[in-house]
Amino acid sequence: HLTILMLAAGFRTEYVPDAIAATVVPDRLVPYLRQQLRWARSTFRDTALALPLLPSLDFYITLDIVGQNLLPLLLGVSILTALAQIALTSELPWPTVLIIASMTMVRCSLAAFRARQLRFLAFALHKPISMFLLLPVKVYALCT
Numbered sequence: 001h002l003t004i005l006m007l008a009a010g011f012r013t014e015y016v017p018d019a020i021a022a023t024v025v026p027d028r029l030v031p032y033l034r035q036q037l038r039w040a041r042s043t044f045r046d047t048a049l050a051l052p053l054l055p056s057l058d059f060y061i062t063l064d065i066v067g068q069n070l071l072p073l074l075l076g077v078s079i080l081t082a083l084a085q086i087a088l089t090s091e092l093p094w095p096t097v098l099i100i101a102s103m104t105m106v107r108c109s110l111a112a113f114r115a116r117q118l119r120f121l122a123f124a125l126h127k128p129i130s131m132f133l134l135l136p137v138k139v140y141a142l143c144t
Contacts (some may be wrong), residue, residue, distance in 0.1 A: 001042060001045075001046050001049075004046050004049050004050050004053070005049075007050075007053050007056075007057065008049070008053060015114070015115075017115055017116065017117070033133065033134075033137055036134055036137050036138075037137050037140065037141050040134075040137055040138045040141035040142075041141045041144070043068055043069070044069065044141060044142055047065060047068070047069050050065055054066075060110070060114055063110075067107065071103070071107075072135055072138045072139075075100065075130075075131060075135060076135055076139060078096050078099065078100060079131060079135070081093070081096060082096040082097070100127070100131075101127075104124045104127045105121075105124060107123075108120055108121050108122075108123045108124045109121065111123065
């Protein structure tokens, strides 16, 4: 939110690869999901604030803002379609699985390239958590 306010005021932001940040991460599931709900609501609100700024932002930042909002929705549709296919045909929807895996690797690769750190590729391991725990939280955040 602060970054959006700074950009709206005409200031610039810059990626600093050696910056160190600290945060508190809940060590239990329910507090973690509550934190993620707050963060998801904040992301949706901040996106609404950022829409007028998108044409003036760096391409990667614009891509990230759009991705943070559209990709969970597309992922949700993909999962629902896959579940419907499993229910109707009893077959695993390999094209859907491959598309989700490919999109995950593209996003992780872009982050690794941009940060010039291969460790960002490990973020792909987060996808199952994202799909089955955080996606429902994001849908609830959007609805509330």
